[in-house]
Structure formats: C-alpha cells, structure tokens
Amino acid sequence: MKKRLWVALLWGAMSVNALPIQKDEAFIQAIAKSQNSQKIILMIYTTDDCPECAYMKKKVFHDPAVEPFLTQHFEIIEKNVHRNALPDGYDYFGIPTMFFINHAGVNKETLVGSKRPKAFADDLHRIWKKK
Amino acid sequence: MKNALLVIFILGYINLFAYDTQDYKRLLETKDCVTCDLRDANLSDLDFSGSDLQRSDFRGANLSRSVFLMADLSSAKLNDVKASGTVFWKATMDDANLTRIHAKGANFKGTSLKHSDLSYADMRGTKSWKVNFTEATFVHTDFRKAELGDAKFIRNDLRSSRMDGTLLWQTHFESVQMSANQCRHAKEEEALISTDTVCH
Numbered sequence: 001m002k003k004r005l006w007v008a009l010l011w012g013a014m015s016v017n018a019l020p021i022q023k024d025e026a027f028i029q030a031i032a033k034s035q036n037s038q039k040i041i042l043m044i045y046t047t048d049d050c051p052e053c054a055y056m057k058k059k060v061f062h063d064p065a066v067e068p069f070l071t072q073h074f075e076i077i078e079k080n081v082h083r084n085a086l087p088d089g090y091d092y093f094g095i096p097t098m099f100f101i102n103h104a105g106v107n108k109e110t111l112v113g114s115k116r117p118k119a120f121a122d123d124l125h126r127i128w129k130k131k
Numbered sequence: 132m133k134n135a136l137l138v139i140f141i142l143g144y145i146n147l148f149a150y151d152t153q154d155y156k157r158l159l160e161t162k163d164c165v166t167c168d169l170r171d172a173n174l175s176d177l178d179f180s181g182s183d184l185q186r187s188d189f190r191g192a193n194l195s196r197s198v199f200l201m202a203d204l205s206s207a208k209l210n211d212v213k214a215s216g217t218v219f220w221k222a223t224m225d226d227a228n229l230t231r232i233h234a235k236g237a238n239f240k241g242t243s244l245k246h247s248d249l250s251y252a253d254m255r256g257t258k259s260w261k262v263n264f265t266e267a268t269f270v271h272t273d274f275r276k277a278e279l280g281d282a283k284f285i286r287n288d289l290r291s292s293r294m295d296g297t298l299l300w301q302t303h304f305e306s307v308q309m310s311a312n313q314c315r316h317a318k319e320e321e322a323l324i325s326t327d328t329v330c331h
Contacts, residue, residue: 051281
C-alpha cells in the first residue's frame with residue numbers, strides 16, 4: 001500500500017509548478033543566447049541520484065563523436081526535476097528525458113534514457129536535419 | 132463410455148492451467164499475491180506497480196511488457212519466465228530465482244537482486260543501471276549489450292558470463308572473479324574495480 005502511494009506521488013509530482021515553455025526563465029535565456037545561431041534547445045531532465053544523467057552529462061556530451069556537433073547546433077538547459085519548476089506540457093516518465101525544442105517553443109522530439117555516444121550523435125544529426 | 136470421456140475432458144482441462152486459479156484471480160483483483168502459485172500464467176501487458184508478490188511462483192509464466200515498478204518480488208521463482216520488455220524498475224528481487232529468464236530488453240533499473248540466481252538468464256540489452264547484484268549467482272548469464280552503469284557486483288563469479296558490448300561506466304566490481312577480457316573491457320568502460328577483484 002505504501003509503495004502504491006509512492007508511485008502515485010511520483011506521478012503527481014510531475015505536474016507541479018507548470019508554466020508554458022515560452023515563459024520559462026531558462027528557456028528565455030537559452031533563446032537569447034542563441035538568437036542568431038538558430039540552435040535547437042536541448043532540455044534535459046535530471047535528478048541528483050541518476051547515474052544515466054551523469055553518464056550523459058559527463059561522458060556522452062563530451063565524447064569526440066558528439067561534442068563538436070552538440071555545441072555547434074544545440075543549447076543545453078538542465079532541469080533537476082526535484083528542484084526546478086518544470087514547464088507545462090513537458091511531462092516525463094523516466095530520467096533522463098531530453099526534449100529538443102525549436103525557437104518557437106515547439107518540441108521536435110523527446111528521447112528517454114541514456115544513449116551510447118555513436119547512437120546519440122546519430123540522433124542529434126537526425127533531429128538537426130528536421131528542425 | 133460417456134462418463135469416461137467426461138473424466139478425460141475434465142482432467143485435460145485441469146492440466147491446461149498449471150497455476151492456481153484462485154491465486155490468479157486474487158492477483159488480478161487485488162494486485163497483491165504473496166506465496167501464490169502462478170506457474171505458466173499469462174500475465175503479459177499488465178500493471179503490477181507496487182504489488183507485494185513475495186515468494187510467489189511464476190515459473191514459466193509470461194510477463195512480457197508488464198510493469199512491476201517498485202514491486203516486491205523477494206524470493207520469487209521466476210525461472211523460465213518470458214520477460215521481454217518487462218519493467219522491473221526499482222523492484223525488490225532479493226533471493227529470487229531468475230534461472231533461464233528470457234528478459235531481453237527488460238528494464239531492471241535500480242532493482243535489488245542480492246543473492247538472486249541468474250544462471251543461464253538472457254539479460255541481453257537490458258537497462259540494468261544501478262542494479263545491486265551482491266552475491267548473485269551467474270552461470271552462463273548473457274549480458275551482451277546490457278547497460279550496467281553504476282551497478283554493483285560484489286562477491287560474484289562472472290567468468291562464464293557473456294559481457295560483450297556491455298555498458299560498464301562507473302560499475303562497481305568488488306571481490307569479483309572475472310576473465311581477463313571482461314577486466315579489459317571494464318577498464319575501458321571506466322568501471323570501478325577494487326583491488327581484490329581477480330582477473331583470470
């Protein structure tokens with residue numbers, strides 16, 4: 001019974017403090033930063049105790065197959081789901097979740113879980129092409 | 132003659148279900164079922180999140196694509212279970228028997244599998260981040276391409292297991308017996324290998 005309550009709370013926590021992405025401070029700053037470059041916003045949801053998140057941030061994002069293309073075409077926003085307000089409409093099931101959002105605030109694609117560097121690089125190229 | 136046929140038919144019908152029909156009904160109705168007989172039951176595509184299923188017997192059952200999020204499967208018998216795409220996220224599976232489980236692509240993130248038996252288990256491509264495998268038994272376990280980042284292997288013998296292409300970033304190996312190839316791969320993947328781990 002206790003466990004079911006935890007599961008319910010976990011789901012309920014996902015919709016707290018919702019605001020449209022266009023009013024999200026981190027999103028506004030990321031757009032301002034990349035105004036002329038037309039970068040895609042990569043918004044990654046993390047928690048402190050998530051090894052997959054650490055793997056993506058410390059290993060995959062800095063892999064030679066990923067980093068040059070990632071820094072050239074993407075602006076990264078990190079949201080800790082236990083500490084930060086999450087934008088409206090960007091719910092998640094599983095951490096990390098990565099949303100790829102264009103300047104208009106339209107979510108082009110969502111990836112859940114970690115990826116190996118080569119597979120993630122392929123995803124980035126595919127998402128960039130369809131922006 | 133008619134009576135004999137009827138008896139044969141009834142016996143045949145009974146044999147169709149290895150599981151206890153009362154236990155099966157209880158599980159579907161209440162989602163909790165401790166020490167239940169669920170052998171060969173079809174439990175695919177169902178949600179058992181948070182369920183208490185300790186010591187239940189699932190041998191030969193079909194659990195494909197079902198969700199056992201934070202369920203308690205301690206000491207459960209999961210031998211020969213079909214569990215492709217099943218989600219065991221943060222489940223407690225200590226002392227469980229997973230011999231010959233078919234769990235290709237299943238999600239075991241954050242599960243506790245202490246003292247469990249994974250002999251001949253098909254764990255290919257599983258998402259097994261942060262799993263606790265302390266003193267688990269591995270005989271010819273197939274972990275190929277599994278994601279085992281931040282998992283804990285403590286006092287295990289992995290030498291007969293297949294670990295080609297596994298993700299072992301920050302995976303802990305303490306007092307583990309490993310083959311030379313497994314050790315080389317673990318080091319390349321930035322695993323954390325204690326000095327008392329033996330590479331044969």
